[in-house]
Amino acid sequence: MIGTMERQEEIAAIERLLLDRYGIAGTITPLPGEHDLNYRVETADGARYLLKLHAPGDADDLAMQVAVLDHLAEAAPHLPLSRALPDRTGARTADADIHGPRTARLLTWLPGDVWSRAAVRDARSVATLGRLLGALDRSLEGFAHPGAKRLYAWDIGRADMHRESLRFIDDAEKQAAVASILDRFATEVLPRLEACPRQVIHNDANDYNVLLDSEGHVSGLLDFGDMVETFRVVEIAVAGAYALIGTSDPVETIGRLAAAYHAVNPIGEAEAELLFDLVCTRYAVSICMAARQIRDNPDNTYLLVSQEDVWRELRRLQRENRPLAIARIRDACGFAPIPHAPRVERWLERNAHDFAAVIRPGLVRPKVLSLDLTASGPDAAAWASLDADGAERLIEARVMEAGADFAIGLYGEDRAVYKGDAFETGPTGARRTVHLGIDLFAPAGEPVHAPFAGKVAFIHDDAVAFGFGPTVLLEHRTDEGDVFWTLYGHLSRQGVQKLSLGQAIARDEAFAAFGTAAENGNWSPHLHFQVVTDHLGLEGRMHGVGVRDQWQVWQAVSPDPSVVFGFATPASVIVARDKDFLVRERHRRIGRSLSVAYSAAPLKIVGGEGAHLIDEEGNRWLDMVNNVCHVGHCHPRVVRAAQAQMARLNTNSRYLHDSLVEYSRRLAALFPDPLNVCFFVNSGSEANDLAIRLARAYTGNRDIVTVDHAYHGHLSSLIDVSPYKFAGKGGDGCPPHVRVAEMPDLYRGRFRYGDTHAGKKYAEDVRRQVEALAAEGRRPALFFSEGILGTGGQLTLPENYLKEAYAHVRAAGGLCLADEVQVGFGRVGSHMWAHELQGVVPDIVTMGKPIGNGHPMAAVVTTEAIAAAFANGMEYFNTFGGNPVSAEIGLAVLDVIRDERLMHHCRVVGDRLMDGARALAERHAIIGDVRGHGLFNGIELVRDRETLEPAAAELDFVIAEMKRRHRILLSSEGPHHNVLKVKPPAPFSADDCDRFLAALDETLGALAR
Template sequence: MTARLLDADIAQYVAAHYQLEGELTRLPGYCDLNLRLQTQAGQQYIVKVAGEGEAPVYLDLQNQAMNHLAKGGLPVPQVLTDTQGRTLGEIADSTGERFPIRVLTYLPGQFYADLPKGQGFPTLWQQLGEFMGRLDKGLSDFRHPGLNRYLDWDLAFGLEVCRDKLAALEGDRRKLVEGFLLQYQTQVKPFLSKLPAGPIHNDANDYNLLVNDLANPSQISGLIDFGDMCFSQLVNELAITCTYAMLDQRDPVAVIGTIAKGYHSQRALSEDELKALPYLICLRLCVSVCNSAHAIRQTPDNDYLLISARPVWQALEQFKQLDLAVIGFNLVAELLGIAQGGRSKASLLASRQSHFSRTLSLSYQEPLKIVRGRGAYLFDEQGRDYLDMVNNVCHVGHCHPKVVAAAQQQMAQLNTNTRYLHDNLVSYGEKLLGYFPDKLSVCFLVNSGSEANELAFRMARCASQSRELLVVDGAYHGNTNACIDASPYKFDGPGGEGAPAHVHKVMLPDPYRGSYAGYGIDTGQQYAADIQRVLADLNWQDKKPGAYICESVQGVAGQIVMPQGYLASVYEQVRAAGGICIADEVQIGFGRVGEAMWGFETQQVVPDIVTLGKPIGNGHPMAAVITSREVADAFVTGMEYFNTFGGNPVSCAIGQAVLEVIEEQQLQAHAKRTGDYMQAKLNDMANEFELIGDVRGLGLFIGVELVTDRDSKAPATAHTKTLIEHFKAQRILLSTEGPFNNILKIKPPMVFGLPEADRFLDTLRSGLKGLGQ
């Protein structure tokens, strides 16, 4: 151990081998024993004795790299040669153990770490970036066998290092780090190896950087300690530099931008490097806290580790509130002048009109070009954010890193079909069925809500031996032929041909605009009584119902919550007549209603068949049919059911990840809290604005019906259209619903929270005032 070395022995060695004499002063060091030597002539040098286990090849790497850079004019230490022409010698302690020893030139200056905390130094940051750019450019032609090594601090291995040491973190801190690791894994890791690589210093921290003046710093006067040198992606150098410089700064993004600009002026950065930079900075922060936590477990009394980790945790909390992709896009735009988004909107629109059907509609008078999503937000080609309040498909948030990572990992291993045994299919099926009543114990996996409903019709027909189908007026169940036939919204709408002979409409249980008002049991019974009309007609024709299908909360019919007792009464009547009851949960399943995982639970019923879609895969095309063993067995007719893509390993991995996120982030409870808050505020607003005729919904499935007259309930269709454009102008995406398009449809990603709710409410208020309300 270097602790056994005496200063007198070191002084004697240096005098004998370097012809240098003077006073030695010990300096702080991490592994090496560092001493400053001041000669009587006033010259200063650094004597470094390597710690235990330092291989000579890595010390030689440092020596040659420093001398290589010094020749290029960079202020880094130079290695002296001893009287025998060596840059590396050996010194023995009192026990005879030998240690490598070197003598370096001394660099004047003050440690960057001693600068006043929290103060901005834009000139210095620019110069720091330029310095590190020159350094990497200067190392571009340097080669040494010691460069090719594994280091815990090499960001190329940062993800693996953090995962190995995550166990040292607990609770919210562990979740915070895991979130950043998932972002890095999905956004950078797949293409990191394609980024430019070369020798890097790899440790431009605030104790390795020297500045010219603490009172008025304007220049980086030197860089020391090349002990972490390695061959890695060059942008990792910039990421590490930015990481330490931005600690304890109020605006870390400004620091990153200034340093990157300086670096880019010396070594040009690519678009991919700039996009990766924010993620790599956060990865370096994660590596730092994981290594610290691991070290604290081994040395729990080390107060220094706790103190040094504090600003790193603060930085992670700061970046948790930021969109890393937007930071990258802005860097690209500023440094490279490249606007995001590819082809112009005009070009895309012309191509759509030429090559796609005119039935493919676009939202808004001036269409949006959306290029990216994150959480509850979408971003256009200019990087502008839009609060998404209508996309219930990306259930746990756009591009949720855990879901993306699950897809990437499984896609890289295998994607096949259900003719082979695979853990993902069984594991996902077991987990999904665990959310349902025991009666619903069989799962079929398909690709879309439409396909799920069509399969449900087939199964119901086998179980009931009847194809007669009862549907709710105004409902929509999908875009296949069978689903269009089951959707009054389509067959009674433009281009429709009316109900087919086997399809029978029943009254829409609308407590606001329907024949019976209110949400109580009595109202539910009144609407349910309409079923008798259809059942009696079928009985007169010597027929029986095959199935009754109903969305558990009505969607396109107008975001309608049905009165209590409605489904219980209907199910009882349909089953008594021999029919099967289907709950369409394609829009509102997976906790959106807040008080329950499934909408049918709010009506205290258990269907015979449940269809799932949209949110099940967070945007990935998958869906499911859940049914009883009795119905599933009736479907076994000798005709095989096979679905090429349904239940493939990738889809199952995605579905599993979605369920895990719902649990981990407690999104069902979150939907209830946020939805209750919004409805309370909307009802307060209705007391102020006559245009608001009704507010209804469950959880984050809410409808706001606008009327020009509350007595007649005349739909305010034109006003609603104007409001939608007003929201768009304020970068909030909403849509309309209902037969008169006068209902604001609110069904955002489930991560939509109170800040987003307040933004919506403020914008609605300003819009209503703009309408003269």
């Protein structure tokens, strides 16, 4: 221990060093360290530094630490790492005589608390650490230094060097555990590790070297003193050994860390598979090192800091199922959890036509009754109170009522009613409840046949543990040599006793029989059938239920066995998963370009009704952005129309069908002559793409005029005419065949409210674009515009804008299109179509979104002359457009709009909403403008009504608070992302309106405060 006088002398010497060599004076605070002396230096102006006094030793080691920071300062200046500061002479190191001769280095200070003491430490901490280490190691790929090639005891890639230290471990259990890990390392891990990438790594992201900020994100990484050139995957293993300390699920933590690293710096499958063993190896090496060092230096308490944690966590990991842990880590990194499982599934699918029936071979396509065996299911509830005989009679009665051959229990059901509530995967306490097989209920003694040839691999009898009766696993092999098993549970002991391990079983051979209820835990007689790609070392004790939160892994371990049976009735269910998993899988399987609403706190929506969405917990959310479900979510009239037609026929439009003709008549009747020809497609994007083809066919021209910041669809042809896309992030700029007209914005544009000629003035820019084309010897084919500009910020058009713009385009031989994809079908309240507000008749009208109330359909309406020009010999056909189901849905939507007076309703409630919002503007100066028609509205927020500075960040706050506090779903719009857009389903009521206004008033008040 250092005495008071000695400490004072130490601090004084450090102060002299700092002042003489660096010109710095400040408060000195000693920090922990194993070999080096570390100090925090804080100057009077609040600046902080880290002073390291290196003990005498390997000069190459210290030179390496200096060199690596110089390298990273250039290669990765963005990473939160300490940066070396030169002394007055420009040197990176300085000689010092403090507790003996030492070498001093002054480094920048990194903010945050060390991992072990951080107030917030969670999954985000693990993920940000993984990303940091991945980025760090990518930056170190090209770094080399003689000091990094050392033979270093803390390099777990050389764990075999520690066998001689086993004799220093006093505890027999601990010694045996470490010896087993080192044996596995030598025989199984190291041979595979030798093929993995090598490089210089940090090698010590421990809980005292990693810093976290107040939100739990990694804010810094300290101390490069353990750097070594070794296998890259060691970096993740070392960090994982510390990150998992105290977590509820250590394997999940390793997987999350590895996945985050992998996302930045991809690792191989072998690296992912070795991680679990390498984390255990890190603990084994730590125990060996501590045993030796404590023997040599029993007074060094620093060495004891983490040993209690190490032994506790090592024992936790050893209680994990190792094959399952490896599968989970593989899955986290995006690899198949069980590498050969996909090949087994494909083999089953390819050969299913030749499988024998597992029970009752004479039935080619048996009729089965699905039993709901979930905790809340009617079947489970019914027999929960019955004895075995009563349950059997109940099932038999249900089978007879249904006219079925037998009953089945489904794969993927939550079997929370399963006997044995303590089923766990390991120390995490994760309950196994999701059914991994299919249950077939039939009388006791029913013969069980092998669907394909195999041999008896395992036999196990659960009589002692759970009374479930014998289980048999038959082993099979695919054409590619992959081994898998079929599992048969709840069998008769009498039949199983005749089997022997290794016994060949032929296809269709009856090798066992259903057990009685008495020998199967008093369950009604049934067979549990399961496909197994990896028995996880459990052999005949293989689990029949898996963990919901790990379902994607258990699916690989035991894939859906429906393929073996080929029932006409579904024999499996989709297992519901949490939001984090769904986001992960969307990014992995669907692509990150598909955005997620409210990505910071996404919603999992499972139902809808009227103007409300319903999440998985039953919470109702007021939907104010979904104009797709125009007549209300899940409108029963629309649903019934779809169901009824689906049950009769759905085919393409090449065949004659009354519904298609009737729908085209009804739709065309909503437009004035000469708009009377309909084309049916599947989306607004398809409709607008077809409109371009129609215009080009009719005019012979190719150029398009569009309005600035417009969006008309996601097809390539529509991205070209959507400045919102091509002029934004990731866009390629305006293509040569497109001209962009000025956006007619009456609030912040050149011509504003009160200017009675604003429409004509803005239309002048359309004329200029047409003239610019003419100057190049070209003419427009089509002018694109919405009746209210959606992505432009819910902008209502100035009076006469479209009338003037249309005139300019038509004078040059072009056509005019009204895009009603967002605003059509009575949403504007006073008219069926938004372009009618301008008193114009377009040449082409496109519709989508609300046309099918969520069903994928869209339409183009145009004139006979334009349609005739398109019939130029090239056949037009759309496989799904205009199919009978879509036609019936479209008719039902029109009926609901008419019969529920929704157009009038939109006007009344829309006026109420805008009047209320304008009243709020009198109290909240941040509301700059309120605009719209019916239930298509925009509320623009500004920081200053004079300068019109956009309040985009403030709108983000409003949207988040309206969601968090009031369960109201909103979104932003406009070039500056400062317009609150309102476009709810049309049934949005007066009460809904008042609720929104009250919540907005409260939220804006909170924003002001």
